[in-house]
Amino acid sequence: MQKKMVRRVQQGAQTKSKFPIHPNVEKYFLIPVLVFLIIIVAGAIVISLFSYVDKAKVVNKIPTCGDGSFYNTCSLTEPYYCTEGILAERASICGCSSDYLKQGDICLSRFHIAQKEVTLKYILNGQAKYISFPVYGEMARLLSNKSREISYAGEEKPFRVDFKLQKINEPSQRELLLPLVVKIQNLAKNKEDQARIAVSLVQNILFGASDKEIQITDDFSVRYSRYPYEILHDRMGVCGEKSELLAFLLKELNYGVVLFYYHDENHEAVGISCPVINSVNKSGYCFAETSGPSIISDDEIEYAGGIKLRNSPEIMLISDGVSLSESFKEYEDADVFKEIRRKMEKGDWLTDKEKNMLQELRKKYGLVDVYNV
Known part of the structure; x- marks a missing residue:
């Protein structure tokens, strides 16, 4: 009886061995399962972290x-x-x-005389919008009669920036320009959107010189240069004047600001504090054209007459302050636009994708064909 039982057990073992499991099958089966579980756990951790950060933002804000x-x-x-x-x-x-x-x-204010409303255009995220702003003829009259002289003593040396700061920091003008800064702050809580509005607003002011002149001597006169407030009153300005207005607005919005002056081209633009990699000549300030609508950080613009800014500018510090972020989307847009412009200048054909991108950028920033120096 015992021998028969042993034989049956052995026969059962032999029968079972007819369908052997390869020793690596279990290992190969477990690997994808483990990978799947790791992905699930990692995803849950990431979601939890984002949820925690979002909650922290809500709680702390x-x-x-x-x-x-x-x-x-x-x-x-x-x-x-x-x-x-x-x-x-x-x-x-x-x-x-x-x-x-x-x-x-x-x-x-005693300057609240001869009021008129001006309409100022700006473009944000491809949408054209408008600001109504009161300006006063009495303030414009006061500024137009102010002396432009600056006294220096001993070995003191006059600098171009001294005259820029004199105009930008004029105290009575500041009081009447601050309401415009407040309007910009009410339009956007995001600091970078505030900068975008300020830049676009100034870019969309008509380009034009004053018809007045300042007599220096009996035989020598120079064209009158407006104060920032006068640009709003006259609703026009040249590159240097408009750059001073933009510098004022960005300064009051707490940005780090410089003025770029290109001697050979006699052209002026604004620099906004930004990451060095995106800045003009590694200065730490990004280029902002003021003569017409353009993309912040695009410093390869071609001006009327085929003029380009080829030399290093004189840099004049106006204010210290906050910087544009590394993720500021205009950097990428400017790079794309510059690449398309280079192809067009060489006479190369644009792809359909590039043509569409060009149209999108033109609409997004209200870009124009002619820029003045």
Whole structure:
């Protein structure tokens, strides 16, 4: 009996061995399972981290207006009060600067004479929009009569930037330009969108010189150069004048700002603090044309008469401040546009993709065909 049982067990073992499992099958089966589990776990961890970061942002974020003022507090710019994300005039709460008279919630100035409204165009994300802004003839008259002289003593040396700062930092002008800065801050809380609006707004002001002249001697006169406020009043300006206006706006928006002056071409543009890799000559400042709509960081523009900026500019520091980020999307757009421009200048055919991209960029930034120096 025992022998029969042993034989049956042995026969069973032999029968089972007719369908052997290769020793590596289990290993090959387990590897994809483990990989799948690792992917699932890693994905869950990443999602959890993003969720945690988003929650942290929500928890830590305190509501502010476009200038950084907290809700229900006075702005550093009198008489503005931050209410539900908008800076509004509240002189009754926040007061007025010393040269102004408080009347209810507004501040009155002795320069608030001969008012007119100007409409200022800007383009943001491909959409053309408009700002209505009051300007006053009395302020324009005061500025047009101001002396442009600067006194130097001993071995002091005059610099071009001294005259730029004199115009940009004029205190009475500043008080009447700050409401425009506030309008920009109310249009966008995002600092980079504020810069985009300021740049586009100035670019879309008509290019044109003043018909006035300043008599230096009996035999020598120079063309009159407007103050930034006068550009808004006249609704036109040349590259140097418009660059000073943009420098003022960006300075008041707390950006680091320089002016680029190209001696050979007698052309001026603005530099905005940015990553060195995207900047002009590794200066740490990105090129912003002011004579007409263009893409920030595009410094290969061709001007009327085939003129290009081929030499290094004189750099004049206007203000220290924040910088454009490394992810500022204009860098890539400018690079694409410059590459397309180079192909067109060489007479090469554009692909359908490049043609479409060119049209998209033209619409997005309101680009023009002619730029003036």
